[in-house]
Amino acid sequence: MKKRNIFLNRSQELLGLFEGAGNNAKIMCVPIDYAKKDHVVMFCNGYGDILRKPFSVKNSPEGVKYLTHQVMRSCRHRAINRKHVFFGGEDPNSYAENFVNTLRSQGWLIASVNARDAKKQRANLQASTDRLDLMGIAIMLLNRRANCSPAQSGIYRNLRTMVRHRRKLVIMKTEISNRIHTVVDRLFPGFLSEQNSGVCPFTRSSLWLMQNRFSARQVRRRKRSKLVEALRRYGTSQPEKTAAKLQKYAAQVLSTPPEYIGTWQLSLAQHVKHYRCLQENIDQAEKEIALWLAQTQGAFLTTVRGIGIVLAAGE
16 A cells, blocks of 8 residues: 555554544454453544453453454444454564464454553553553554554565574574684684684584594694595685695694693584584575565565675565
8 A cells, every 4th residue: 555644653554444434433443452361452443432441351262252252243333344443452472473363364454553652652651550551552553653564474474583583593603603713712723714724714624623623732633634635525625735724823823731622622512513503594594584585575676786585585
């Protein structure tokens, strides 16, 4: 729907609903204050007149059935068309998502309001009760300051979930790589600098070296032929040259006292396993993002130079 209002924060879907009804008395707004066990719900019309005082609804299939039954009963009593009914609340937490998704799957329009803005609409800013919170949500909904965008459901929701999941994995991977740097500084200072060691950091060959009896002293003592063979197997472009540079550099750095080497090696090996696992998960998440993105119009963004799958999906 094209924007036909200068208030950018207003939902175009709700504006269209109000316009289609023609009369605010023929609209039913159902604000919901989500909770783990019992949601608090209220019915009001487009003018803000309370049609039914706040009441409790179970966060269960029976609760959904009871709520929709009460809505339809109230609609018949006041001659309100079902398509002029909408539900809304703050962004639901994980415990309330299934409740909201069940309503949405039944064809009801669901709106989300900003919790901070809803708080400002409360009559008492110092206190917080279910009724006060519900009033703040209702005012936001009736002012059409809510979000009913496609990103709340379907493909767009899956895409948004995977993008956020990948972002968290990347943060965790960065944290682990920082820990690896810390341990490597003790076992083999400067190894993670390609200029010093000749090995590109965090490549397959670099991870293999760090996970197998890794220290400056032990790298220096390895047989050159076996080291070259391993570097070639793990994708190093010039294994002979890299092996020579690596062992030469290993002879120039300070070594960790022998009594600490075993402990740091165990710590490093576990960090490397964790790093590999996170990288595999990130790769899998990116494949999933690509599949979901291909089903949206956002896929066309990848035709622009410099915009890849992850950047396009995050737009």
